[in-house]
Amino acid sequence: MPAPAHPFVSRSGGARRLEPVVFGISRAAAYLILVCGAAVFLDIVVKGGATVFQTRAPFVNVAFLSEAPESLYVFEWEGRQMRLGDREYRAFKQAHPAAAAVPAESYVYSSGGIFPCIVGTLLLVVGSMSIALFLGVCAAIYLNEYARDGRFIRCVRLAIINLAGVPSIVFGLFGFGMFVIFFGWNVSLLAGWFTLAFMVLPVVITASEEALKAVPIGFRVGSLALGATKWQTIWRNVLPYALPGILTSSILGIARVAGETAPIMFTAAYVVRDQLPWQVERAMDGLFEGVMALPYHIYVVSSKIPQNEFTERVQYGTAFVFLALVALIATTSIVLRNRLRARYKW
Amino acid sequence: MVNLPVRLGSPAVAAPAGVPPVAPSRPLVEIEDLDFSYGVTPALKDITLGIEPRKVTALIGPSGCGKSTLLRCLNRMNDLIEGARITAGSIRIHGVDINQRDVDVIELRKRVGMVFQKSNPFPKSIRENIAYGLRLQGLRDRARLDEIVERSLRGAALWEEVKDRLGESALGLSGGQQQRLCIARTIAVEPEIILMDEPCSALDPVATAKIEELIQELRARYSIVIVTHNMQQAARCSDQTAFFYLGRLVEHAPTRDIFTNPANPQTEAYVSGRFG
Ligand SMILES: Nc1ncnc2c1ncn2[C@@H]1O[C@H](COP(=O)(O)OP(=O)(O)O)[C@@H](O)[C@H]1O
Ligand SMILES: [Mg+2]
Numbered sequence: 001m002p003a004p005a006h007p008f009v010s011r012s013g014g015a016r017r018l019e020p021v022v023f024g025i026s027r028a029a030a031y032l033i034l035v036c037g038a039a040v041f042l043d044i045v046v047k048g049g050a051t052v053f054q055t056r057a058p059f060v061n062v063a064f065l066s067e068a069p070e071s072l073y074v075f076e077w078e079g080r081q082m083r084l085g086d087r088e089y090r091a092f093k094q095a096h097p098a099a100a101a102v103p104a105e106s107y108v109y110s111s112g113g114i115f116p117c118i119v120g121t122l123l124l125v126v127g128s129m130s131i132a133l134f135l136g137v138c139a140a141i142y143l144n145e146y147a148r149d150g151r152f153i154r155c156v157r158l159a160i161i162n163l164a165g166v167p168s169i170v171f172g173l174f175g176f177g178m179f180v181i182f183f184g185w186n187v188s189l190l191a192g193w194f195t196l197a198f199m200v201l202p203v204v205i206t207a208s209e210e211a212l213k214a215v216p217i218g219f220r221v222g223s224l225a226l227g228a229t230k231w232q233t234i235w236r237n238v239l240p241y242a243l244p245g246i247l248t249s250s251i252l253g254i255a256r257v258a259g260e261t262a263p264i265m266f267t268a269a270y271v272v273r274d275q276l277p278w279q280v281e282r283a284m285d286g287l288f289e290g291v292m293a294l295p296y297h298i299y300v301v302s303s304k305i306p307q308n309e310f311t312e313r314v315q316y317g318t319a320f321v322f323l324a325l326v327a328l329i330a331t332t333s334i335v336l337r338n339r340l341r342a343r344y345k346w
Numbered sequence: 347m348v349n350l351p352v353r354l355g356s357p358a359v360a361a362p363a364g365v366p367p368v369a370p371s372r373p374l375v376e377i378e379d380l381d382f383s384y385g386v387t388p389a390l391k392d393i394t395l396g397i398e399p400r401k402v403t404a405l406i407g408p409s410g411c412g413k414s415t416l417l418r419c420l421n422r423m424n425d426l427i428e429g430a431r432i433t434a435g436s437i438r439i440h441g442v443d444i445n446q447r448d449v450d451v452i453e454l455r456k457r458v459g460m461v462f463q464k465s466n467p468f469p470k471s472i473r474e475n476i477a478y479g480l481r482l483q484g485l486r487d488r489a490r491l492d493e494i495v496e497r498s499l500r501g502a503a504l505w506e507e508v509k510d511r512l513g514e515s516a517l518g519l520s521g522g523q524q525q526r527l528c529i530a531r532t533i534a535v536e537p538e539i540i541l542m543d544e545p546c547s548a549l550d551p552v553a554t555a556k557i558e559e560l561i562q563e564l565r566a567r568y569s570i571v572i573v574t575h576n577m578q579q580a581a582r583c584s585d586q587t588a589f590f591y592l593g594r595l596v597e598h599a600p601t602r603d604i605f606t607n608p609a610n611p612q613t614e615a616y617v618s619g620r621f622g
Contacts, residue, residue, distance in 0.1 A: 148428055149428075216466070218462065218464060218466030219466065219468060219469075221423065221426070221462065221466070222462065222466040222468065222528070222531075223468075223478070223482075224423070224426070224455065225421065225423060225455055225459065225460040225462075225532075226455070226456075226459070226478060226479035226482065226531065226532070226535055227452050227453070227455045227456035227479060227482060227483075227535060228452075228479075228482045229452060232482055236478070236481075236482075237468060237478075241469065344469065345469060346469035346517065
């Protein structure tokens with residue numbers, strides 16, 4: 001073998017040939033994700049946008065956002081195809097008694113709007129996140145500030161990690177057995193709150209612990225050395241500085257709580273409910289009644305009713321509103337988080 | 347719960363400063379035959395030391411010899427460290443054993459303040475840093491708070507530098523100012539003893555000189571125990587010096603004697619810079 005001209009002469013070898021292959025595969029994977037994400041997003045925005053927006057003022061389909069779902073009635077009348085929602089159809093029959101004799105096709109949930117679902121999802125998110133944050137932050141404070149490391153604490157940590165890996169349908173079953181049956185809350189907002197709260201609790205606890213750990217130890221000893229009790233120290237000098245971090249990670253929990261269908265399927269979601277949660281005799285009754293919810297509504301209109309040209313409008317419209325709502329809640333939380341962070345920066 | 351006796355001349359009872367609070371024959375803090383360990387590892391052995399009121403006592407010695415440990419014993423900050431405990435002996439302040447079951451550690455820490463090696467201002471405004479300890483005690487009166495904030499900042503020789511920006515974050519202060527802020531925060535709760543753990547180790551010479559000057563002013567009203575690895579600092583600003591080595595107290599004497607005429611050859615070797 002002739003001696004190379006210089007010590008840096010290029011050589012070929014397995015490791016070198018592999019380099020462009022790995023580069024190519026990893027880049028392709030990244031692009032593929034982008035393409036998939038864009039496809040899903042565009043599909044929903046384009047088709048759903050057609051339901052939610054309109055070309056005439058006020059440009060937003062107010063009825064879709066503010067009314068309850070109705071059945072759609074389609075029939076021939078004086079040579080034209082009529083498409084009327086439930087109430088319109090009844091009014092029409094009153095005005096034209098002859099219409100009662102005309103055969104009409106009915107399509108459930110294909111008319112009207114999704115207002116009760118929006119309300120239900122909002123209530124579920126706010127309630128369950130409040131419960132999860134309260135329980136999660138308390139637990140994290142105990143684990144990080146009070147408990148001394150030992151076998152018991154290791155068991156608790158292990159339990160939390162395992163809880164995080166439990167599939168959401170199992171939480172649904174747990175909630176059904178525990179809250180719906182055993183506590184006798186029936187399928188209700190309250191049962192949904194606690195089921196969803198338990199589902200995100202591991203995330204909230206872990207996030208809160210991380211955030212508490214990130215607060216410098218000097219804040220604690222400095223406070224204790226001034227004669228603060230442990231709780232005074234935590235409340236005044238640790239928790240405020242951990243809060244932005246706690247919220248940051250909990251924002252991910254919001255999307256999960258809003259989006260999961262399985263946990264609320266047997267615990268909180270009604271296929272249809274005529275009254276809104278506050279349209280009850282006594283204020284507390286609302287807690288013990290189920291609600292409609294966006295993800296469950298999507299599930300129902302996509303798989304529980306006959307599919308036809310009229311259902312797509314609701315399916316995509318609901319999906320679009322759902323995405324927009326989650327984005328809105330997340331944005332609100334981020335803004336709140338940023339304000340807290342600006343106030344308690346260190 | 348045993349309350350530590352209220353000291354004479356405490357600002358809380360508004361007696362003139364400078365009055366000797368305790369009969370000179372009896373030290374304010376009496377450490378007796380103290381053994382201390384972290385888990386099974388002993389850190390202090392057989393320490394007997396008296397700390398005089400309104401004097402500056404310097405604790406010196408090579409690093410790891412237990413100076414910080416002893417300091418933390420005095421306000422029981424060691425309680426926070428898992429497995430850390432006193433295995434023998436006692437510490438008495440005003441004759442009260444501070445590790446007695448019925449001593450309230452909160453009250454103790456109000457009386458025995460601490461300034462840390464790494465200055466730790468809270469990420470609050472300068473005013474709120476000083477007010478922190480007072481708010482803990484439930485003081486809400488704005489005028490009274492402002493008055494104590496000013497008095498404490500003056501006491502820590504910081505008032506002139508920050509009086510126009512009390513509402514600004516304490517984190518904007520320089521390192522030396524931050525450390526003086528921590529001193530101000532400590533004196534705001536009217537302690538009797540101030541513990542300082544290498545308060546100047548992260549500061550430049552100018553900031554160090556300011557703190558040393560401040561210590562000279564503070565000794566009129568407070569008993570100060572300062573840990574330092576800087577021999578000149580001990581020589582310059584302390585009245586008494588205690589030299590520690592490997593967890594034992596080697597020599598405790600007036601500072602001048604330690605530096606000019608040490609009784610123990612180890613002390614002599616250390617202060618002359620031959621080891622440590
Ligand atoms: N939190 C702790 N846990 C266990 N050992 C410690 C702890 N703090 C200090 N020590 C040990 O105790 C001894 C004395 O430490 P320290 O009091 O910090 O010394 P100094 O302040 O004189 O440098 C050292 O050997 C150190 O390793
Ligand atoms: Mg030290």
